[in-house]
Amino acid sequence: MNNKEQLLREGKIKSVIFRLAIPLVISQLINVMYNIVDRIYIGNIPIIGEDALAGLGITFPVLMIVSAFAALFGMGGAPLASIKLGQGKKNEAKNIMVHSLIMLLLIGVILTLILIIFNEGILILFGAKKEIIGYARSYMLIYALGTTSVMLTLGLNSYISAQGFSKTAMMTVLIGAIINIILDPIFIYLLDMGVSGAALATIISQTISAIYVLKFLTSNKPIFKLSFTKFNLNYKTILSIAALGISPFIMQSTESLVQITFNIQVKNYGGNDYVIYINIITIMLLVMQIIMLPLMGLAQGATPVISYNYGAGKIERVKEAFKILLITSLIYSFAFYLIIFIAPNLFIRIFNSNPNVLQIAPNIFRIFFIGISIMGIQIACQNTFMALKQPVISLFLALLRKIVLLIPLTLILPKYFGINGVFYAEAIADIVAVIITAIVFALSFNKILLRKSY
Numbered sequence: 001m002n003n004k005e006q007l008l009r010e011g012k013i014k015s016v017i018f019r020l021a022i023p024l025v026i027s028q029l030i031n032v033m034y035n036i037v038d039r040i041y042i043g044n045i046p047i048i049g050e051d052a053l054a055g056l057g058i059t060f061p062v063l064m065i066v067s068a069f070a071a072l073f074g075m076g077g078a079p080l081a082s083i084k085l086g087q088g089k090k091n092e093a094k095n096i097m098v099h100s101l102i103m104l105l106l107i108g109v110i111l112t113l114i115l116i117i118f119n120e121g122i123l124i125l126f127g128a129k130k131e132i133i134g135y136a137r138s139y140m141l142i143y144a145l146g147t148t149s150v151m152l153t154l155g156l157n158s159y160i161s162a163q164g165f166s167k168t169a170m171m172t173v174l175i176g177a178i179i180n181i182i183l184d185p186i187f188i189y190l191l192d193m194g195v196s197g198a199a200l201a202t203i204i205s206q207t208i209s210a211i212y213v214l215k216f217l218t219s220n221k222p223i224f225k226l227s228f229t230k231f232n233l234n235y236k237t238i239l240s241i242a243a244l245g246i247s248p249f250i251m252q253s254t255e256s257l258v259q260i261t262f263n264i265q266v267k268n269y270g271g272n273d274y275v276i277y278i279n280i281i282t283i284m285l286l287v288m289q290i291i292m293l294p295l296m297g298l299a300q301g302a303t304p305v306i307s308y309n310y311g312a313g314k315i316e317r318v319k320e321a322f323k324i325l326l327i328t329s330l331i332y333s334f335a336f337y338l339i340i341f342i343a344p345n346l347f348i349r350i351f352n353s354n355p356n357v358l359q360i361a362p363n364i365f366r367i368f369f370i371g372i373s374i375m376g377i378q379i380a381c382q383n384t385f386m387a388l389k390q391p392v393i394s395l396f397l398a399l400l401r402k403i404v405l406l407i408p409l410t411l412i413l414p415k416y417f418g419i420n421g422v423f424y425a426e427a428i429a430d431i432v433a434v435i436i437t438a439i440v441f442a443l444s445f446n447k448i449l450l451r452k453s454y
Contacts, residue, residue: 013305013320020166021301027170028297030177032290036351037181038198039286041188043279043351052195053351054275055135057282058263061126061256062140066111066150068252073103074155076245078162079307079387085163085223086311094224097159097217099237101226104155108148115144127263132275139195146203152210156217156226162304163223168216176209247386247394254402259285261410262422269419276354277419280361283351284368290347291336291372292379295329299383306387315449322384322445329376337373341366368423371430378434381441388448393440401433 043053077100081093115122123136153172161169180201187197217226262281270277302325309317340347344365348358378401385394406429413421 013317014324016305017302017321017324019301020161020164020304021298023166023170024161024297024301025294026297027166027173028293030170030173032293033177033181036286036289037177037184038202039282039351041184042195042198045188045194051132051275052135053282054278055132056139056195056198057259057278057285058123058126058132058136059140059143060282060285061259061263062115062122062143064252064256064259066147067154068249068256069107069111070104070151070154071252072245072249073100073107073241074158074245075248075386076100076243077241078158079303079389080240080244081159081224082162082304082307082387083311083389086308090224091230094227095231095234096237096241097156097224097226098228098231099234100155100159100241101152102233103238103241104151105148108151111151112144112147115140115147119144126260127267127278132278135195139199142196142199143203146206149203149207149210153206153213156210156213158300159226160213160216160222161300162307164304165216165222166301168221172209172213172216175212176205179208180205243391244386244389244394246391247382247398250395250398250402251382254398254407255285258402258406258410261407265410265414265422266419269414269422273356273360273419276356276360279351279354279357280364281422283348283357283361284365286351287340287347287365287369288372291333291369292375295332295376295379296383298329298332299325299379303383303387306384307389310388310449318388318449322380325384326377326380329380330374331376333376333379334373337369340369340372364420364423367420368426370427371434374434375430378430378437381437384441384445390448393444397433397437397440400436401429405429405432 039053039056042056045052077096081096084090084093084096119140120133120137123133123140153176157169157172160166160172183201183204184198187193187201188195191197193200214226216222219225259281263278266274266277266281302321305321306318306325309315309321344362345358348361348365378397382394382397385397406425409425409429410422413425415421417424
């Protein structure tokens with residue numbers, strides 16, 4: 001038995017989870033830096049910084065859609081591969097990964113063509129006004145060229161962490177982030193490329209990360225390697241991956257839909273302060289990433305432990321792993337909200353020092369993020385459902401928070417509360433979604449564990 005496999009099967013649960021999770025949390029923190037460093041540099045460009053940052057904010061839904069498709073075939077396939085590994089079926093685990101690779105490449109090419117051909121129409125649809133659309137278009141046209149690299153990096157990295165190689169998964173993100181941070185000031189300032197330079201730095205760094213991922217997965221180091229040996233294309237396997245991946249896909253793609261809705265409502269209700277509120281929305285969603293990505297890293301550290309032991313029929317280890325994930329996630333999310341409540345300007349000043357933004361934003365931050373205080377419950381429960389191969393429940397919970405609650409509230413509340421209704425909507429939707437998720441989990445968890453894992 002491979003040492004990594006033995007660790008998942010027999011290692012002390014708490015130690016195994018943190019051993020796997022800590023590098024993934026670090027990698028997600030690095031990923032946060034990866035995502036925000038462009039915004040920091042662009043937001044501080046003299047004279048045009050405020051408009052340029054708002055333009056970049058309009059492109060954020062595009063980035064989330066790309067990440068969503070990567071999650072569909074990466075996070076959708078990795079738990080299935082872990083379960084097969086727990087059952088001792090390494091070749092089937094490998095075949096699942098190859099199917100994911102094929103779909104990531106195919107969707108990557110399709111998205112590239114769509115973003116290049118329809119870029120301006122997409123940005124207008126997403127809420128861009130003439131003041132900022134030039135900056136948004138400059139960024140998106142170049143970013144589109146690196147879409148396939150982004151898909152491969154994000155999608156296949158799930159298979160690295162699923163096999164217990166969380167430090168290698170961390171290195172994937174670290175390599176890209178360091179290169180991006182180095183190239184950003186060179187392209188943005190030294191070569192005076194502005195937002196185009198930020199996009200170019202991003203796609204170069206993501207391409208190098210993708211090469212690193214492929215090199216590792218095709219080596220002899222993984223438990224199951226990326227290979228077309230004994231591979232047969234099977235549409236049922238693709239459907240199984242997509243069925244489990246639909247939950248993280250919806251979670252991420254609806255983030256895109258949510259920001260589009262936010263942008264449109266700011267366009268409708270922001271009046272003369274349109275650019276200020278677009279800046280605030282952009283900053284808040286970046287802060288949301290600072291909170292959520294490490295939380296997802298923690299969940300990803302626990303997922304292989306839960307999936308493997310579920311596949312191996314070790315139910316008590318599954319229960320213990322979930323308990324540790326739940327407690328740790330809740331402590332993290334609650335502590336982060338306390339920091340936001342006490343010192344919101346700590347985050348705002350990183351991206352924008354405009355006095356108008358600094359005056360308006362703090363109270364909005366406190367309201368917008370109040371549901372984050374208990375979001376650890378949502379993340380722990382939803383990712384455990386995914387790890388236990390429960391796509392229907394995961395899909396319901398993913399749809400609930402954004403589609404059923406947040407988007408309708410964002411459209412309705414501004415009619416009664418003006419622009420503030422946009423921010424009330426997030427708080428209400430988060431709290432209600434967490435309560436319903438906790439109830440569903442309490443009613444179904446033990447029943448799921450009583451069933452066979454196949």
